[in-house]
Amino acid sequence: MNGAAVLTLGLDIVTTAAILFTVATGLLIIFGVMKIVNFAHGAFITLGAYAGLVASELGLSPWLGLPLAFLAGAACGALVERCVVRPLYGRPLDAILATWGLGIIIGELLTLVFGREVQFVGSPLSGTVDVLGEAYSVYRLFLVVAALIVGGGFAWLLGATRLGLATRAVIMNEDLARGLGINAGWVRFITFSLGSGLAGLAGALITPLSSVDPNMGVPWLLNAFMLVMVSGASLGALLAASVLLGGAQVVISSLASPILGGLTIVVLAALLLRVRPKGFAR
Amino acid sequence: MSGAILSVEGLSSGYGAATVVREVSLQVAPGEVLVLLGKNGMGKSTLLRTIMGYLRPHAGRICVGATDVTGEPVHRRAAHGVSYAPQERALFQDLSVRDNLRLGLSKDRDFEQALGRVRRAFPFLAERLAQPAGTLSGGEQKMLLVARALMTAPRLVLVDEVTEGLQPSVVDRLATVLRRAAAEERRAILLVEQHVHFALSVADRYAVLKLGTIVATGSTRDPDAQAVIESQLRV
Ligand SMILES: Nc1ncnc2c1ncn2[C@@H]1O[C@H](COP(=O)(O)OP(=O)(O)OP(=O)(O)O)[C@@H](O)[C@H]1O
Numbered sequence: 001m002n003g004a005a006v007l008t009l010g011l012d013i014v015t016t017a018a019i020l021f022t023v024a025t026g027l028l029i030i031f032g033v034m035k036i037v038n039f040a041h042g043a044f045i046t047l048g049a050y051a052g053l054v055a056s057e058l059g060l061s062p063w064l065g066l067p068l069a070f071l072a073g074a075a076c077g078a079l080v081e082r083c084v085v086r087p088l089y090g091r092p093l094d095a096i097l098a099t100w101g102l103g104i105i106i107g108e109l110l111t112l113v114f115g116r117e118v119q120f121v122g123s124p125l126s127g128t129v130d131v132l133g134e135a136y137s138v139y140r141l142f143l144v145v146a147a148l149i150v151g152g153g154f155a156w157l158l159g160a161t162r163l164g165l166a167t168r169a170v171i172m173n174e175d176l177a178r179g180l181g182i183n184a185g186w187v188r189f190i191t192f193s194l195g196s197g198l199a200g201l202a203g204a205l206i207t208p209l210s211s212v213d214p215n216m217g218v219p220w221l222l223n224a225f226m227l228v229m230v231s232g233a234s235l236g237a238l239l240a241a242s243v244l245l246g247g248a249q250v251v252i253s254s255l256a257s258p259i260l261g262g263l264t265i266v267v268l269a270a271l272l273l274r275v276r277p278k279g280f281a282r
Numbered sequence: 283m284s285g286a287i288l289s290v291e292g293l294s295s296g297y298g299a300a301t302v303v304r305e306v307s308l309q310v311a312p313g314e315v316l317v318l319l320g321k322n323g324m325g326k327s328t329l330l331r332t333i334m335g336y337l338r339p340h341a342g343r344i345c346v347g348a349t350d351v352t353g354e355p356v357h358r359r360a361a362h363g364v365s366y367a368p369q370e371r372a373l374f375q376d377l378s379v380r381d382n383l384r385l386g387l388s389k390d391r392d393f394e395q396a397l398g399r400v401r402r403a404f405p406f407l408a409e410r411l412a413q414p415a416g417t418l419s420g421g422e423q424k425m426l427l428v429a430r431a432l433m434t435a436p437r438l439v440l441v442d443e444v445t446e447g448l449q450p451s452v453v454d455r456l457a458t459v460l461r462r463a464a465a466e467e468r469r470a471i472l473l474v475e476q477h478v479h480f481a482l483s484v485a486d487r488y489a490v491l492k493l494g495t496i497v498a499t500g501s502t503r504d505p506d507a508q509a510v511i512e513s514q515l516r517v
């Protein structure tokens with residue numbers, strides 16, 4: 001392998017980690033606060049991708065697709081929290097089944113509206129930029145910035161705001177938090193809406209790299225799920241997991257085959273949990 | 283009693299079908315400390331948890347001031363001015379002293395002023411705001427717990443066995459602070475205790491709970507208060 005290939009590989013690892021982190025953060029925050037896995041996360045990703053598609057077909061600026069995708073995910077998440085998730089709170093297995101089923105329903109509705117065929121969305125940033133003498137996709141580099149904004153935004157929200165303090169209190173000891181006047185139901189509603197909005201945003205962010213179809217969210221959901229399982233409720237652990245497992249995925253895809261690469265995260269995460277049930281958390 | 287901050291009438295509650303607290307009635311007025319005594323497992327914590335809203339009563343009514351809060355969720359009761367220092371898992375161990383205190387308030391805006399009151403009650407806490415609560419000693423944690431319960435300037439304070447296993451100097455400190463909160467700041471305090479001396483030194487009235495029922499009540503200034511309580515706790 002020559003220097004240029006190593007550089008490209010390194011950039012691929014960083015950008016892949018950024019994408020995985022962005023896709024998984026919404027799932028992580030919902031899992032941390034509500035102790036449930038939102039298996040509709042994949043459908044919200046798909047929803048966000050179609051929101052981006054609609055924005056581009058309406059001739060809007062491709063940048064506008066991003067907030068629209070966030071809003072579509074958040075609105076749908078808010079509705080789902082009220083109608084489906086809230087009554088199942090404290091029954092995590094039922095919540096898994098319900099959100100899984102809901103994911104299928106959302107997928108079918110999207111098929112009904114947009115059809116089964118694969119569609120493409122243009123990238124808001126096209127072309128390449130010179131990185132240490134190598135041409136590299138500007139859009140992939142932009143995704144690193146997006147991940148930093150998402151991760152930094154969440155860290156700020158959790159660490160520096162009153163809502164974040166209340167959220168951490170609910171994560172640590174919900175009964176105690178309620179006794180101090182925190183409306184845990186409201187915190188869960190906000191969390192679920194934000195997490196779903198982030199899934200939508202992630203969907204719109206990844207579409208220029210691949211394509212849009214009603215099932216596009218499923219592989220992303222699997223990878224995000226495994227990353228969250230090895231990260232517990234920690235954003236820092238999620239970052240580490242995204243870099244290490246995402247890195248392994250890139251290496252295996254380029255050295256062996258992309259098909260094996262696609263399985264890397266799921267397999268490695270399962271092995272890791274076998275050896276270390278807490279994964280990267282602490 | 284009109285003017286009471288807490289009035290509980292005919293309250294029964296428990297876990298599932300099992301009744302633990304049976305037809306308890308009591309009142310606490312502003313500026314008054316009522317101590318609830320009783321041996322282990324008699325239902326003292328269950329009564330406080332029901333007053334706070336963690337348990338749905340099987341029967342009875344709970345009023346805070348003029349408001350019937352019987353059907354209200356826990357966080358709404360806090361908003362009515364009730365603060366609760368539970369017996370177990372009462373602090374966020376991984377959060378700093380400052381964040382634990384902040385969580386006693388509903389808005390950060392009031393923090394500096396409330397911190398002034400904390401500084402007066404427990405000066406050491408104001409020096410150690412950045413320290414994780416879990417690294418404080420047992421006695422320091424209990425003081426933090428009481429400080430947090432007093433942050434909001436609550437109308438009613440529920441305190442569950444705060445002196446359990448503490449050294450005498452800390453017990454004295456807590457007695458002074460709670461006394462002052464009642465006498466000077468006119469808070470109503472319902473204290474659960476097994477420590478009879480502490481109870482008599484802080485409270486105005488006592489009630490003894492046995493198998494979930496109040497079996498004796500009186501003023502702590504009655505000459506025979508200690509004898510009555512001790513005989514009730516023995517049998
Ligand atoms: N979560 C629970 N589920 C079922 N039963 C419980 C629960 N908590 C307490 N009990 C039972 O209720 C009864 C009263 O318990 P409670 O904790 O109110 O007693 P207590 O007077 O506070 O005792 P202590 O002085 O030991 O704190 C006991 O018989 C106890 O076993």
Ligand SMILES: [Mg+2]
Nearest residue numbers: 326327328369
């Ligand atoms: Mg108890």
